[in-house]
Amino acid sequence: MQLGSDNLSLINTDMDITRMQHRAPAIDVSRSRGKLRQHESMARHVSWRAGGQAAYFYQPADLEDLKTFLQLWPQTEPIVMIGLGSNLLVRDGGFPGAIVSLHAKLNDLLLVEQDEYGGVVYAGAGISCAKLARFAASQHLTGAEFLAGIPGTVGGALAMNAGCYGSETWQWVERVQLIDRNGMLHERTPENYHIAYRQVELRAAALSETPDNWFVGGWFRFHAGQQESARQAIKTLLSSRIKAQPLNFPSAGSVFRNPPGDYAARLIEQCGLKGFRIGDAVVSTLHANFINNCGQATATEIETIIDTIQTTVYQKTGINLIKEVRIIGQHAGKNHE
Known part of the structure; x- marks a missing residue:
């Protein structure tokens, strides 16, 4: 079923039409091009393969469509952005707002600058970390190999300063692109953030300007290197991960941060x-x-x-x-x- 448009569908399998229309947000659906589902099981969208429903689940068509959706969505409705759902658990009682999935939607991946010392890659928030690692290697860049061991997207890695095997996401960040609750885009540099182990927070001055915001992409500067050596490093890392981690059952990876000086x-x-x-x-x-x-x-x-x-x-x-x-x-x- 669709509400006023062939572009934005509001899909529900367990509610009657009258009730669904009563719960539907008051937005001009003709202006959006993505898919809006109601009462979507989040077990389908998180790596734990468990959890409750999202009251609304939105998949934008692209960045412009995400901007439109945020401009239309009621300010009183909570929103959470996700990628692969590899670091998320939705309680069995469900989430009473919109969960927006960026995976495979904000998927730009571009080499925007390169010289003898290295290069800058732009990656959208919906790109998997592993894909960014492989792309950097294909462009004769090194430093991104560790990203192949992170089972999530660039947006999630930026949000938590994800890392493994001695490297962390933000040590390679040149600047980031964000979107706020009003659908406006912003760019920030690392200096605007307090960055620590598995922690990324906007400093007070920047936070006052854009209190609610989400990463939609980032520019990463990597070193010049040999394509084959970078690819081999990725293979070695993935082999080590397979041996050390229980990948035969659904999980969310590491559940807890390592405390200082211990594991x-x-x-x-x-x-x-x-x-x-x-x-x-x-x-x-x-x-x-x-x-x-x-x-x-x-x-x-x-x-x-x-x-x-x-x-x-x-x-x-x-x-x-x-x-x-x-x-x-x-x-x-x-x-x-």
């Missing part, structure tokens, strides 16, 4: 929590900082394990593990209508 996985294992299970949610026996969905795990089961790990590790070691994953939405049984 979350070591602390979790030390506390005897490897293999700890609630329902189909299980702490991996290969890498204790992973929680696997070994069947039909619910978001509640996964979050309960997360809470149990935090409580147990703190009680036994005095260390408060900080979540690397983001948990949104309402607990089961709560109505988000």
Whole structure:
């Protein structure tokens, strides 16, 4: 079913037409070109393959369409932007707003500058980190290889300063492109941010100008290098990842940040929590900082394990593990209508 346009569809499989129209946001759908779904299961869109529904789920056609959507969407409705959903858990009670998926939509990937010392690559927020790593290698650039080990998109990597194998996203950032709640585009340099381990925050001066904003792309400066050596480094990294991480079941990767001078996985294992299970949610026996969905795990089961790990590790070691994953939405049984 479509509301007034062949371009923006509002799709629902479990509500009658009258109720759906009552819940539909008051926007001029003819101005948008993306797909708007209602009551969309987020288990389809997060790497844990678990969780509740989004009241609305939007897939923009491109950046211009995202601008239009944000200009039209009611200011009172909450919005969350996602990529591959590799760092996200939506509680079983659902998210009472719009979740906007940028994956494979904001997908520009361009070499915009190159000289004997290196080059600058622009990558849209919807590009996978692995694709950016491979593209940089194909352009005889080095430094991006670590990105192949990050199971997410450029937008997510920018938002949390994702990293692995000794490198972090923001050490390669020249500037970023953002979009605010009104659909306006902005550019920022790293100097506008407080950047730390798995943490990216706008400094106060910049925050006052654009309080609600999301990354839609970034310019990355990499070093000049040999194409084949960069490709080989990517292969080696991926081989190491396969051996060290439990990739045979759905997960969100590392659940907790590493505390200073230690490793979350070591602390979790030390506390005897490897293999700890609630329902189909299980702490991996290969890498204790992973929680696997070994069947039909619910978001509640996964979050309960997360809470149990935090409580147990703190009680036994005095260390408060900080979540690397983001948990949104309402607990089961709560109505988000």
